[in-house]
Amino acid sequence: MRKSGFYAAVSILLWSTIATVSKLLLNTLNSFEVLMVSAAFAGIALLISIFIGGSFKNFKVLKLKDIAIMILIGLPGTFFYNVFLYLGTDKMPASQAFIINYLWPIMSVIFGVLILKEKMTRRKGIAILISFLGVMTLAGGDILSFNRNSLLGTGLCILAAISYGVFTALNKKFHYDKQISLMLSFFATAVLSLLVNAFMKSSFSFGLTETAGLAYNGIFVLAIATTTWALALDLGDTAKISNLAYITPFVSLIWTSLILKEGINPLSILGLVIIVLGIFVQLGTSSKKKSG
Numbered sequence: 001m002r003k004s005g006f007y008a009a010v011s012i013l014l015w016s017t018i019a020t021v022s023k024l025l026l027n028t029l030n031s032f033e034v035l036m037v038s039a040a041f042a043g044i045a046l047l048i049s050i051f052i053g054g055s056f057k058n059f060k061v062l063k064l065k066d067i068a069i070m071i072l073i074g075l076p077g078t079f080f081y082n083v084f085l086y087l088g089t090d091k092m093p094a095s096q097a098f099i100i101n102y103l104w105p106i107m108s109v110i111f112g113v114l115i116l117k118e119k120m121t122r123r124k125g126i127a128i129l130i131s132f133l134g135v136m137t138l139a140g141g142d143i144l145s146f147n148r149n150s151l152l153g154t155g156l157c158i159l160a161a162i163s164y165g166v167f168t169a170l171n172k173k174f175h176y177d178k179q180i181s182l183m184l185s186f187f188a189t190a191v192l193s194l195l196v197n198a199f200m201k202s203s204f205s206f207g208l209t210e211t212a213g214l215a216y217n218g219i220f221v222l223a224i225a226t227t228t229w230a231l232a233l234d235l236g237d238t239a240k241i242s243n244l245a246y247i248t249p250f251v252s253l254i255w256t257s258l259i260l261k262e263g264i265n266p267l268s269i270l271g272l273v274i275i276v277l278g279i280f281v282q283l284g285t286s287s288k289k290k291s292g
Contacts, residue, residue: 003235004231004232004233004234004235004236004241005232005236005244007228007229007231007232007235008228008229008232008236008241008244008245009244010224010225010228011225011226011228011229011232011245012244012245012247012248012251013251014220014221014224014225015221015225015245015248015252016248016249016251016252016254016255017220017221017252017255018085018098018221018252019089019094019095019097019098019252019255019256020094020252020255020256020259020260021213021216021217021221022034022085022086022089022094022217023089023094023256023260024213024259024260025210025213025214025217026086026089026090028206028210029204029206029210030197030200030202030204031083031086031087031090032083032193032196032197032200032202033193033197033202033204034086034214034217035079035082035083035086035189035190035193036190036193036194036197037190037206037214037218038082038214038217038218038221038222039078039079039082039186039187039189039190039193039218039222040186040187040190040218041214041215041217041218041219041222041223042078042182042186042218042219042222042223042226043183043186043187043189043190043223045218045219045223045224046179046180046182046183046186046223046227047183049179049223050179050180050183053179055177055179055180058177058180059177059180062180066176067184069174069176070174070176070180070181070184070185071181071184071185071188073167073170073171073173073174073176073181073185074167074171074181074182074184074185074186074188075185075188075189075192076163076164076166076167076170077163077164077167077168077171077185077226078167078182078185078186078188078189078222078226079185079188079189079192079193080159080160080163081104081160081163081164081167082160082189082222083160084156084157084159084160084163085097085101085156085157085160087153087156088100088101088152088153088154088155088156088157088160089153089157090153091149091150091152091153091156092149092150092153092154093256093262094256094260094262095249095252095253095256095257095260095262095264096153097153097157098249098252098256099135099249099271100135100153100154100157100158100161101157101160101161102135102161102245102246102248102249103132103135103157103158103161104160104161104162104163104164104165104168104245105131105165105242105243105245105246106128106131106132106135106161106165106242107161107162107164107165107166108164108165108168108169108233108242109124109128109242109243110128110165111165111166111168111169112168112169112172112242114169115166115169115170115173116169116172116173118237123281126281127243127278127281128278129278130274130275130277130278130281131243131246131274131275131278133274133278134246134271134273134274134275134276134277134278135246135271135275137267137270137271137274168229168233168242171230171233171234172233172234175234178227178230178231178234179227181230182223182226182227182230186218186222186223243278246275246276246278247276249275250275
């Protein structure tokens with residue numbers, strides 16, 4: 001699991017900045033504007049990487065059917081996930097939105113069972129329940145206040161989690177070149193976002209600060225992190241790798257606290273303990289014979 005663990009660690013570190021960067025960008029741009037430009041940066045970054053890495057020859061031999069499938073399996077993770085996450089983040093504190101979004105590793109395991117026919121063991125089930133409890137603990141009392149923005153934001157972030165769960169399962173089911181598949185999906189995402197912006201008659205401009213943020217979001221958070229996560233899932237067990245992702249919200253809490261000045265309440269600490277426990281339940285006996 002060494003190589004898959006390394007790829008997962010890269011994704012976790014980069015994804016921990018999503019909440020902070022997104023919230024800052026959403027102060028001046030709408031969700032589809034952020035996604036349109038970020039996805040374009042991501043697609044260009046992956047295209048350059050494909051040229052440098054010499055795998056462009058793999059793209060030239062693809063049939064139209066393959067290209068269509070690659071785009072379709074990528075859109076749940078490149079378009080729908082980000083749309084729902086950005087819209088949800090715009091409705092509530094960034095730290096809360098990001099934590100609720102972290103139902104997606106649970107969704108990855110569930111869709112791994114439904115789509116990939118992976119075995120649902122007792123250990124996986126217990127880890128899912130513990131980690132779910134941790135996410136709900138971290139979400140805290142804001143959800144229970146039942147105010148309109150919190151409910152809408154919660155629903156959107158849950159939809160984001162479902163979208164990414166589907167994406168992780170489909171990515172493991174279809175064995176296409178990960179970089180080429182994501183490149184096509186990000187360019188398709190940029191086009192779809194452009195069409196939505198045109199329909200909404202959005203007119204926006206951004207300065208050097210926004211450009212730097214969009215470039216970082218596209219190149220590092222979207223292109224690099226999504227690619228390394230797809231590689232991690234391809235090389236490792238879906239449930240084990242997905243549970244590692246629960247580390248991300250805790251690193252994210254540090255960024256939102258330092259940069260956005262969002263407070264960390266005691267429920268976050270309790271949730272941290274519960275989620276880490278869930279990770280160890282799933283990973284703690286990986287070297288032993290699996291049971292149940």
